[in-house]
Amino acid sequence: MMVVWLLAFLLYGPAIIFWEFIVGGSTVPDDECFAEFYYTWYFLLCASTFEFFSPFVSVTFFNLRIYQHIHKRSKRRNRWRATQGVESVGRELRPQQPGCRGFPEMAEVLNITSICPQAKPLPSNSTPTHGATTSSLSLFRDKKVAKSLAVIVCVFGVCWAPYTLLMIIRAACRGRCVGYLWYEITFWLLWLNSAINPFLYPLCHHSFRRAFGKVLCHGRQALQPRPQPV
Secondary structure, three states, X not given: OHXXXXXXXXXXXXXXXXXXXXXXXXXXXXOOOOOHHHXXXXXXXXHHHHHHHHHHHHXXXXXXXXXXXXXXXXXXXXXXXXXXXXXXXXXXXXXXXXXXXXXXXXXXXXXXXXXXXXXXXXXXHHOOOHHHHHHHHHHHHHHHHHXXXXXXXXXXXXXXXXXXXXXXXXXXXXXXXXXXXXXXXHHHHHHHHHHHHHHHHHHHOHHHHHHHHHHHHHHHXXXXXXXXXX
């Protein structure tokens, strides 16, 4: 979090402080207050590329790669399950071994094993192995994390993309093509994202939920009066 704030300061701090000296004068009217680069579309485009478009595209790309990897793992696991199902059906339909005397039903009832050769044990892959169970749990966790990341990225894009694009368009036409109402709507979308995040992250991640629970429980314990020694 500190790195994000530091990068934002390094991007906008020098522009706010030194823009007037670089361009040779102020372009802001005396009765208004906004940044000097407010109507400089190329600066806003570069800043938006650095702070929004690049992170958003990168996270989206990595999320798609994660989905592709999970899809490949799911296909391999489905093929493995189909193979195991065919093998189990083949074992059930396997003919009786030659050399068994008498009636097999009576042999099973009377537990007579001397007249029949000892049955071969089932292969070790006939029952779910520990590795297969671990792989299933790992695949389930990866799917859950990928879905949570997709929800967070989509909410971030929906809340930030309109304002970012609108500011670039507004700077290019110097505010004449974008109404004030649209600016207010997109601006409040940014605050909506900040309001959603405290609920979205605990909802999508169990670790955040536990951390919030610890913070809230610690705050309640701090508010409770401590018993005074007698």
